[in-house]
Amino acid sequence: MIKTIFRNILLVGISVLIICGLLFFALQFTGSRTDMRNALQREAAYAEQGLMMNGTDYFDNLKLDGRVTWIDASGEILYDHFGQSDSVQEEPDLPESAGQLECPEVQNAFKDGTGSAIRNSDLINRTAMYYAMRCNDGTVLRLSRPLPSVMDVFMNVSPVLWVLVIVLIISAVLAFRAARKIVRPINEIDLDHPDMASYPELKPLIEKIQEQKMTIQEETMQREQMRREFTANVSHELKTPITSISGLSQLMAQGIVPQEKMKEFSEDIYQESVRMISLIDDIIALSKLDEEAVGPTQEDIDLYQLSEDVVSSLEQKAKEKEVTIQLSGDHAHVSGISQLLSEMITNLCDNAIKYNQPGGRVDVTISSSEEETKLSVADTGIGIPQEYQGRVFERFFRVDKNSSSGVGGTGLGLSIVKHGAKFHNANVELESEPGEGTTITLVFPAKEKTQE
8 A cells, every 4th residue: 555655645646747847848938029029129129229339340350149120111131240251141041131031020110110020040040039129210130040949948948857856755755754654553453352442534434334334243143143054944944854764764674564565665765765855956056046156158049939848848737736827918028047037936936836725727928028038937826925025035944834835846946046146146036915925026027148
């Protein structure tokens, strides 16, 4: 954290110094031009006075670092002096006389009294500033001077840049110390016994840590409680068939069972074995769903066709319970895992048959729209009281364990439905009234949304 804070503070400092340096350089560059124009303006005023008093001899005695040109109203050059040379020098791109009148600063001087311009001078191959002033006799006196280049300005402000470098080094040291000072109180917090009085600025952070700590502890306790209940339920559910198998096998091994009862005892052992295998399969299925390791990749599935296969496989069981099961609706496609969806539908239909009444009915309905696809399993069974409807999807939960003991099942069917629906991004809706039946609906998003 110290490195991150130090880096951010230093980055802010560098950014500020760079911005300040650029602004200072821009101001210095602009200021140098303003200063030069003011200097040319003053020199022009002095030059006019000297010219009127002493003529062109006034210029010959001056040490000029620029150019002085004297022009009359017709554009004729009366005097032109550059540096220490006494010879008349004309810019190559302009005619000797009329060309001077085309210069913007000269035009403005004849018109308004003064004029200035900045352009490249072919004579010195540099950018120069020109200032022209109309004299009292109607002639124009023009002065020019080379502008300082960017490098010249840079060299002039180089001492300031060295000061900025020193400031940057000092800023880095201060930033590191500030970062350590900021982080120290956080590192010294005792999460078990935080002292908010010592660092009142950290009160919101400490309160948030305490809140999250309590939440984690509560979730841990809930998970531990669920784990213990699950372990106890699994142990109980496995112990029952194992005890039955062990007892029946012992009686058969001791020869106590009459010959005519051997078939009945063998069938009981087989049924308990099937029950135990079914329980183990359901536990494995739930474990895979918890770990999101269900195996096969998702594919396009016709929900109506899959439900038709499930209904066909359960018709004999429904007939034995004197329950009618039927499928209706339209063909609808979802993206999912066929084996898992088949198990979910089977669990819903199996519960609807087991908890139904003689002469009852189970209706499986498939419907679809642009937004969603629904699979609904409705029965005319015993129903679920309102206070238990929020818990029926818990593992091993039974509304009435006494009345459910003869029904069979592992108590994990609806849990598999709930977790399977979550895996397929589907919602589970439950409607039930005691004595009137139960309707459980799986709402799948449209196939395109499921794939997303």
